[in-house]
Amino acid sequence: AQKVTQAQTEISVVEKEDVTLDCVYETRDTTYYLFWYKQPPSGELVFLIRRNSFDEQNEISGRYSWNFQKSTSSFNFTITASQVVDSAVYFCALSEAARDDKIIFGKGTRLHILP
Amino acid sequence: DAGVTQSPTHLIKTRGQQVTLRCSPKSGHDTVSWYQQALGQGPQFIFQYYEEEERQRGNFPDRFSGHQFPNYSSELNVNALLLGDSALYLCASSFGTGNTEAFFGQGTRLTVV
Secondary structure (H helix, E strand, C coil), X not given: CCEEECCXXXXXXXXXCCEEECCEEXXXXXCCEEEEEEECCCCCCEEEEEEECCCCCCEEECCEXXXXXXXXXXXXXXXXXXXXXXXXXXXXXXECXXXXXXXXXXXXXXXXXXX | CCCCEEECCEEEECCCCCEEEEEECCCCCCEEEEEEECCCCCCEEEEEEECCEEEEECCCXXXXXXXXXXXXXXXXXXXXXXXXXXXXXXXXXXXXCCCCCCEEXXXXXXXXX
16 A cells, blocks of 8 residues: 655754654555655645655755665655754655556654744 | 646635635646645645546545646536535646646635534
Protein backbone atom coordinates (compact mmCIF):
# COMPACT_ATOMS: atom_id res chain seq x y z
CA ALA A 1 0.00 0.00 0.00
CA GLN A 2 1.09 3.57 -0.60
CA LYS A 3 1.66 5.59 2.50
CA VAL A 4 3.64 8.57 3.70
CA THR A 5 4.35 9.03 7.39
CA GLN A 6 5.52 12.25 8.97
CA ALA A 7 5.89 11.33 12.60
CA GLN A 8 6.62 14.88 13.77
CA THR A 9 3.33 16.72 14.08
CA GLU A 10 4.81 19.99 15.27
CA ILE A 11 8.35 21.30 15.80
CA SER A 12 9.55 24.55 17.34
CA VAL A 13 13.10 25.80 17.04
CA VAL A 14 14.81 29.09 17.67
CA GLU A 15 15.85 31.11 14.66
CA LYS A 16 19.24 30.16 13.18
CA GLU A 17 19.03 26.62 14.47
CA ASP A 18 19.10 23.72 12.03
CA VAL A 19 16.00 21.54 11.83
CA THR A 20 15.29 18.21 10.15
CA LEU A 21 11.83 17.07 9.11
CA ASP A 22 11.42 13.32 8.86
CA CYS A 23 9.54 11.42 6.18
CA VAL A 24 9.08 7.68 5.77
CA TYR A 25 7.21 6.21 2.81
CA GLU A 26 5.77 2.89 1.72
CA THR A 27 5.31 1.72 -1.84
CA ARG A 28 5.32 -1.52 -3.78
CA ASP A 29 6.58 0.13 -6.95
CA THR A 30 10.18 0.46 -8.01
CA THR A 31 9.44 3.64 -9.95
CA TYR A 32 8.09 6.50 -7.91
CA TYR A 33 8.58 10.15 -7.09
CA LEU A 34 9.01 11.82 -3.73
CA PHE A 35 8.19 15.43 -3.01
CA TRP A 36 8.33 18.09 -0.38
CA TYR A 37 5.84 20.95 -0.36
CA LYS A 38 5.59 23.99 1.89
CA GLN A 39 2.21 25.37 2.89
CA PRO A 40 2.29 28.87 4.41
CA PRO A 41 -0.79 30.28 6.14
CA SER A 42 -2.09 31.53 2.77
CA GLY A 43 -2.86 27.91 1.91
CA GLU A 44 -1.06 27.51 -1.39
CA LEU A 45 1.19 24.48 -1.67
CA VAL A 46 4.65 25.60 -2.70
CA PHE A 47 6.72 22.98 -4.50
CA LEU A 48 10.18 22.49 -3.00
CA ILE A 49 11.62 19.38 -4.59
CA ARG A 50 10.81 16.26 -6.60
CA ARG A 51 13.10 13.25 -6.54
CA ASN A 52 12.69 10.09 -8.59
CA SER A 53 13.33 6.68 -7.10
CA PHE A 54 16.42 6.06 -9.20
CA ASP A 55 18.25 9.14 -8.01
CA GLU A 56 19.54 8.70 -4.49
CA GLN A 57 21.91 11.64 -4.60
CA ASN A 58 21.37 14.09 -1.81
CA GLU A 59 20.43 17.57 -2.91
CA ILE A 60 21.22 20.98 -1.53
CA SER A 61 19.47 24.16 -2.51
CA GLY A 62 20.59 27.15 -0.50
CA ARG A 63 19.64 26.52 3.11
CA TYR A 64 17.57 23.46 2.16
CA SER A 65 18.90 19.93 1.79
CA TRP A 66 17.31 16.56 1.28
CA ASN A 67 18.54 13.11 2.26
CA PHE A 68 17.00 10.23 0.27
CA GLN A 69 17.73 6.72 1.56
CA LYS A 70 15.94 3.87 -0.22
CA SER A 71 17.32 1.35 2.27
CA THR A 72 15.24 2.93 5.03
CA SER A 73 12.47 4.34 2.78
CA SER A 74 13.16 7.80 4.07
CA PHE A 75 13.32 11.21 2.47
CA ASN A 76 14.28 13.72 5.15
CA PHE A 77 14.42 17.48 4.75
CA THR A 78 16.83 19.75 6.60
CA ILE A 79 16.70 23.52 6.90
CA THR A 80 20.00 25.05 7.89
CA ALA A 81 20.14 28.34 9.80
CA SER A 82 16.36 28.54 10.02
CA GLN A 83 14.53 31.83 9.59
CA VAL A 84 11.15 33.03 10.80
CA VAL A 85 9.91 32.97 7.19
CA ASP A 86 10.43 29.21 7.19
CA SER A 87 7.49 28.85 9.56
CA ALA A 88 4.86 26.81 7.72
CA VAL A 89 3.43 23.32 7.38
CA TYR A 90 5.66 21.03 5.37
CA PHE A 91 4.32 18.03 3.51
CA CYS A 92 6.20 15.03 2.24
CA ALA A 93 4.47 13.23 -0.63
CA LEU A 94 4.72 10.22 -2.92
CA SER A 95 3.56 9.46 -6.43
CA GLU A 96 3.73 6.05 -8.06
CA ALA A 97 4.12 7.48 -11.53
CA ALA A 98 3.90 4.17 -13.34
CA ARG A 99 0.51 3.53 -11.77
CA ASP A 100 -1.17 6.94 -11.84
CA ASP A 101 -0.53 10.62 -11.33
CA LYS A 102 -2.10 11.11 -7.94
CA ILE A 103 0.11 12.47 -5.21
CA ILE A 104 -0.20 10.92 -1.77
CA PHE A 105 0.58 13.31 1.04
CA GLY A 106 1.66 12.80 4.60
CA LYS A 107 -0.18 14.61 7.36
CA GLY A 108 2.40 17.35 7.47
CA THR A 109 4.75 18.81 10.05
CA ARG A 110 3.99 22.25 11.41
CA LEU A 111 7.25 24.12 11.85
CA HIS A 112 7.52 27.14 14.14
CA ILE A 113 10.65 29.24 13.93
CA LEU A 114 10.87 31.41 17.02
CA PRO A 115 12.64 34.77 16.83
CA ASP B 1 2.63 34.18 -16.35
CA ALA B 2 -0.36 33.45 -14.15
CA GLY B 3 -0.12 30.39 -12.04
CA VAL B 4 -3.05 28.22 -11.04
CA THR B 5 -6.00 30.35 -10.02
CA GLN B 6 -9.01 29.22 -8.04
CA SER B 7 -12.29 30.89 -7.25
CA PRO B 8 -13.82 31.73 -4.93
CA THR B 9 -11.24 31.90 -2.13
CA HIS B 10 -13.80 31.38 0.60
CA LEU B 11 -17.32 30.01 0.58
CA ILE B 12 -19.95 29.28 3.21
CA LYS B 13 -22.76 26.86 2.36
CA THR B 14 -25.56 25.20 4.23
CA ARG B 15 -25.79 21.45 4.70
CA GLY B 16 -27.65 19.85 1.79
CA GLN B 17 -26.78 22.56 -0.69
CA GLN B 18 -24.66 22.19 -3.79
CA VAL B 19 -21.41 24.02 -4.54
CA THR B 20 -19.22 24.65 -7.59
CA LEU B 21 -15.55 25.51 -7.32
CA ARG B 22 -13.48 26.73 -10.26
CA CYS B 23 -9.90 26.34 -11.37
CA SER B 24 -7.85 27.82 -14.18
CA PRO B 25 -4.63 25.92 -14.82
CA LYS B 26 -1.21 27.40 -15.28
CA SER B 27 -0.55 28.58 -18.82
CA GLY B 28 0.53 25.65 -21.01
CA HIS B 29 -0.98 23.03 -18.72
CA ASP B 30 -3.80 20.77 -19.86
CA THR B 31 -4.36 18.48 -16.88
CA VAL B 32 -6.19 19.43 -13.71
CA SER B 33 -6.35 17.50 -10.44
CA TRP B 34 -8.46 18.28 -7.40
CA TYR B 35 -7.54 17.63 -3.78
CA GLN B 36 -9.44 17.98 -0.51
CA GLN B 37 -7.51 19.07 2.57
CA ALA B 38 -9.32 18.74 5.87
CA LEU B 39 -8.06 20.77 8.80
CA GLY B 40 -4.81 19.39 10.16
CA GLN B 41 -4.50 16.78 7.41
CA GLY B 42 -2.60 16.40 4.18
CA PRO B 43 -4.39 16.88 0.86
CA GLN B 44 -6.30 13.89 -0.50
CA PHE B 45 -6.72 13.21 -4.20
CA ILE B 46 -10.30 13.57 -5.48
CA PHE B 47 -9.93 13.18 -9.24
CA GLN B 48 -8.02 14.25 -12.33
CA TYR B 49 -9.24 15.62 -15.64
CA TYR B 50 -7.46 15.36 -18.95
CA GLU B 51 -8.90 15.96 -22.43
CA GLU B 52 -12.22 16.84 -20.79
CA GLU B 53 -12.52 13.36 -19.30
CA GLU B 54 -12.19 12.14 -15.74
CA ARG B 55 -9.03 10.10 -15.95
CA GLN B 56 -8.45 9.00 -12.37
CA ARG B 57 -10.51 9.10 -9.22
CA GLY B 58 -9.70 8.81 -5.55
CA ASN B 59 -11.87 7.38 -2.81
CA PHE B 60 -14.65 9.98 -2.88
CA PRO B 61 -18.40 9.45 -3.27
CA ASP B 62 -20.35 10.28 -6.41
CA ARG B 63 -21.51 13.50 -4.75
CA PHE B 64 -18.18 14.83 -5.94
CA SER B 65 -18.15 15.41 -9.67
CA GLY B 66 -16.22 17.56 -12.05
CA HIS B 67 -15.87 18.93 -15.48
CA GLN B 68 -13.10 20.16 -17.72
CA PHE B 69 -13.71 22.70 -20.44
CA PRO B 70 -12.00 23.00 -23.85
CA ASN B 71 -9.80 25.79 -22.46
CA TYR B 72 -8.57 23.28 -19.82
CA SER B 73 -10.22 25.07 -16.91
CA SER B 74 -12.12 22.86 -14.53
CA GLU B 75 -14.97 22.82 -12.06
CA LEU B 76 -15.50 20.71 -8.97
CA ASN B 77 -19.11 20.16 -7.96
CA VAL B 78 -20.22 18.78 -4.63
CA ASN B 79 -23.89 17.89 -4.12
CA ALA B 80 -25.83 17.35 -0.90
CA LEU B 81 -23.15 18.99 1.20
CA LEU B 82 -22.28 17.46 4.55
CA LEU B 83 -20.60 19.15 7.48
CA GLY B 84 -17.63 16.86 6.83
CA ASP B 85 -17.13 18.41 3.40
CA SER B 86 -15.75 21.51 5.09
CA ALA B 87 -12.16 21.71 3.90
CA LEU B 88 -9.64 23.52 1.73
CA TYR B 89 -10.06 22.39 -1.87
CA LEU B 90 -6.89 22.59 -3.89
CA CYS B 91 -6.52 22.48 -7.63
CA ALA B 92 -3.28 21.36 -9.27
CA SER B 93 -2.33 21.63 -12.91
CA SER B 94 0.26 19.82 -14.96
CA PHE B 95 1.09 19.08 -18.57
CA GLY B 96 -0.03 15.77 -20.02
CA THR B 97 -0.37 12.58 -18.07
CA GLY B 98 2.27 10.65 -16.21
CA ASN B 99 3.73 13.97 -15.21
CA THR B 100 3.88 14.59 -11.50
CA GLU B 101 5.27 18.11 -11.76
CA ALA B 102 2.09 19.70 -10.50
CA PHE B 103 1.53 23.32 -9.52
CA PHE B 104 -1.09 24.11 -6.92
CA GLY B 105 -3.47 27.00 -6.57
CA GLN B 106 -4.16 28.85 -3.32
CA GLY B 107 -7.29 26.82 -2.71
CA THR B 108 -10.93 27.45 -1.92
CA ARG B 109 -11.88 27.20 1.72
CA LEU B 110 -15.37 25.72 1.95
CA THR B 111 -17.29 25.87 5.20
CA VAL B 112 -20.51 23.89 5.51
CA VAL B 113 -22.82 24.99 8.33
